[in-house]
Amino acid sequence: MTDRRLVVAAAIVDDLDRPAWLLAARRSRPAALAGRWEFPGGKVDPGEGPVEALHRELVEELGVEVELGAELVGPDDGAWVITDRHVMRLWYVRVVAGEPRPLVEHDELRWLPVGESPDLDWLEGDVRIVDALVEDVASLAR
Numbered sequence: 001m002t003d004r005r006l007v008v009a010a011a012i013v014d015d016l017d018r019p020a021w022l023l024a025a026r027r028s029r030p031a032a033l034a035g036r037w038e039f040p041g042g043k044v045d046p047g048e049g050p051v052e053a054l055h056r057e058l059v060e061e062l063g064v065e066v067e068l069g070a071e072l073v074g075p076d077d078g079a080w081v082i083t084d085r086h087v088m089r090l091w092y093v094r095v096v097a098g099e100p101r102p103l104v105e106h107d108e109l110r111w112l113p114v115g116e117s118p119d120l121d122w123l124e125g126d127v128r129i130v131d132a133l134v135e136d137v138a139s140l141a142r
């Protein structure tokens with residue numbers, strides 16, 4: 001766990017209090033991951049804070065500025081192990097400036113109704129996170 005590289009990512013939603021829509025992104029590279037869906041984000045650089053890295057990645061990848069909401073805390077020391085080399089932290093975010101576009105790393109973006117477990121080909125490590133997110137959103141609505 002400790003030697004895994006930290007990845008930060010965003011569950012981009014239409015509304016932080018009552019999310020109805022979630023933005024999923026389809027990877028275009030590397031070849032091994034191309035065509036699979038994920039939460040936009042990326043690796044935290046040395047010397048960079050996780051939240052700072054998340055803002056940087058969302059500007060680079062989608063051209064948007066965001067407001068952060070709650071973190072979706074995971075079971076692996078508060079984070080989510082996603083591969084044998086990466087552990088991810090994920091925050092709900094809302095776009096406050098710009099229109100999300102697949103600028104680099106993605107070739108398609110899709111808004112999904114977050115109430116239904118979205119039937120997309122997610123990266124393997126994301127599947128349980130998507131399930132947890134659907135459950136979390138359902139609990140917010142109760």
Ligand SMILES: Nc1nc2c([nH]c(=O)n2[C@H]2C[C@H](O)[C@@H](COP(=O)(O)OP(=O)(O)OP(=O)(O)O)O2)c(=O)[nH]1
Nearest residue numbers: 007009038039040041042043082083086123125126
């Ligand atoms: N961004 C992101 N990466 C994920 C998710 N799920 C998952 O397994 N990963 C994996 C894919 C990659 O192996 C790794 C993140 O790498 P990345 O390629 O997004 O990082 P980066 O933007 O900093 O890219 P680079 O500068 O290293 O090329 O984590 C996810 O939901 N979002």
